[in-house]
Amino acid sequence: MNSLWLIVVSIIIFSVAYVTYGAWLAKQWGVDPTRKTPAHTKNDGVDYVPAKAPVLLGHHFASIAGAGPIAGPIQAAIFGWVPVMLWIIIGGIFFGGVQDFGSLFASVRHEGKSIGEIIEANMGRRGKKLFAVFAWLTLLLVVAAFTNIVANTFVSVPQAASASVLFMILAIVFGFAVYRRGLPLSVGSVIGVALLFGCIVLGNMFPLALDKTTWIMILMVYIFLASVTPVWILLQPRDYLNSFLLYAMILGAIIGLVLYRPSIELAAFTGFSINGQFLFPMLFVTVACGAISGFHALVGSGTSSKQMDNEADAKFIGYGGMLIECVLAVVAIITAAYVTKDKLGELLAAGGPVNVFSDGIGVFMSKFGIPYAVGKSFVALAVSAFALTSLDTATRLGRFIFQEFFEDPTKEKQNVLTNRYVSTTITVIIGGALAVGGYEKIWPVFGSANQLLAALALIAIAVWLKNTGKNYSMFTIPMTFMFIVTIVALGFLIKANMIAKNYILVVFPILLLILAVILAFEAYKVLGGKNPNTPKVKA
Structure with missing residues (x-):
């Protein structure tokens, strides 16, 4: 089969879904463009800062994309390309897109607060506390997993x-020029993107070679600083400029595919049980960010909702951002599917999924004149830039959730643990300690925890919609399916880590499993109409 058909058909399907299903969701939930958003009503110049839709999409997309939609589909390719493609398309449209759009919109209607705060408003304080612990533990896994991905990429490329160091300097200058000196965004974008690619050139001329341990230490310092500084200084401008890297990478890959039109070599379907892994549930856990990701709900309700300029942008940023990520996931599976099984094994052994992806896009770009080595280096850089974005966003979210957990609205003087420097330090230290365990050990647990987080986010939004008298039927199947999938997957992982004597990675899944079951039961009482004390909330 010609791989060109995969990308063309998927883009058409995603486009139709955005125009039709996305619009239907907005109508069902009552998106109101005339209503002021928290970015305006609570503007504090640090976390609550209005951002134009393209800028916020850049931040949101850069934060949710990371390396997840690349690593997941390629690893899931062991089951064949058809199951992976079907899950990316169906999952992205009816699961991931609904969750991302819904969590972003629900947070905007709750003053830009996190999913945990939404749970408190609709299920009570006990539910919030349970979710906060669950989400924070999951974010520690995110920090550990993406620290490994970034450090490995920096060592190999x-x-x-x-170039990433130069990006950060450029982002600070860009943010200062746009937000403090009034430089028009259009002019700043042209200059910024030109300098962005200049950073790539300089990066190739002056590579920064350090060992993995050193990079992990540097990254820990960096994410601490990135988490406590105002979003306009680094987060917004860097993510916005970095988004052009990903757009260029996707565009380059698609143009290359149109010119190259490689045939699919990977088997369409290889079986339900491969190397001791079962298609159900592992396919749905492994693909992760390429179809649905609980981390996206934390981003949408953690940073993006605090920067949304207009409610009408929720569909564009939440639903649209997820579908763009699905396109990236389709490109990722093609890079694994167009090579032979032996070649795929060699590429994975040499540098993991990112190496497979970088090699494939490098080959595709060479078809329109970009030297293979330059193309591969550019892709590796782009992936690392987005993994770095996910990393520092996860740290900021961890800080938010940690602070919220210990906040007491009845007291004027808050616990020292609500201090942003203290909460960030604790998150960074524990996440960094887990990072030492290595990517290979952490990713399966992260994938399961991440998807279970998605199930809980779907449940939380459904409860809010029910309490406000709005249609929540679009959540029924996704939240039930994801909950079953991840409970089964966590059971397999607990057993596997017990056998391997990875006891830390046994404790994490057990804690997450217990918390999730309790939360699901609390939600069931509300959705089933059996809780007479359900809070009455405003739409």
Whole structure:
């Protein structure tokens, strides 16, 4: 089969879904463009800062994309390309897109607060506390997993490391020029993107070669600083500029595919049980961000909702951002499917899923004149830039959730643990300690925890919609399916880590499993109409 058909058909399907299903969701939930958003009503110049839709999409997309939609589909390719493609399309449209759009919109209607706060408003304080612990533990896994991905990429492609450092300096200058000196966004974008690619050139000229341990330490310092500084200084401008890297990468890959039109070599379906892994539930856990990701709900309700300029942008950023990520996931599975099984094994052994993806896009870009080595280096740099974005966003979210957990609205003087520097330090230290365990051990647990987080986010939004008298039927199947999938997957992981004597990675799944079951039961009482004390909330 020609791989060109995969990308063309998927883009058409996603486009139709955005125009039709996305619009239907907005109508059902009552999106109101005339209503002021928290970015305006609570503007504090640090976390609550209005951002134009393209800028916020850049931040949101850069934060949710990371390396997840690349690593997941490629790893899931062991089951064949058809199951992966079907799940990306169906999951993205009816599961991930609904969750991302819904969590962003629900947070905007709750003063830009997190999913945990939404749970408190609709299920009570006990539910919030349980979810906060669950989400924070999951974010520790995110920090550990993406620290490994970034450190490994910087070691294998030192050009990406030096370019990333230059990116940060450029982002600070860009943010200062746009937000403090009134430089028009259009002018700043042209200059910024030109300098962005200049950073890539300089990065290739002056690679920064350090060992993995050193990079992990540097990254820990970086994410601490990125988590406590105002969003306009680094987060918004860097993510916005970095988004152009990903757009260029996707566009380059698609143009290359149109010119190259490689045939699919990977088997369409290889079986329900491969190397001791079962298609159900592992396919749905492994693909993760390429179809649905609980981390997206934390981003939408953690940073993006605090920067949304207009409610009408929720569909564009939440639903649209997820579908763009699905396109990236389709490109990722093609990079694994167009090579032979032996070649795929070699590429995975040499540098993991990111190496498979970088090699494939490098080959595709070479078809319109970009040297293979330059193309591969550019892709590795782009992936590392987005993994770095996910990393520092996860740290900021961890800080938010940690602070919220210990906040007491009845007291004027808050616990020292609500201090942003203290909460960030604790999150960074524990996340960094887990990072030492290595990517291979952490990713399966992260994938399961992440998907279970998605199930809980879907449940939380459904409860809010029910309490406000709005249609929540679009959540029924996704939340039930994801809950079953992840409970089964966590059971397999607990057993596997017990056998391997990875006891830390046994404790994490057990804690997450217990918390999730209790939360699901609390939600069931509300959705089933059996809780007479359900809070009455405003739409």
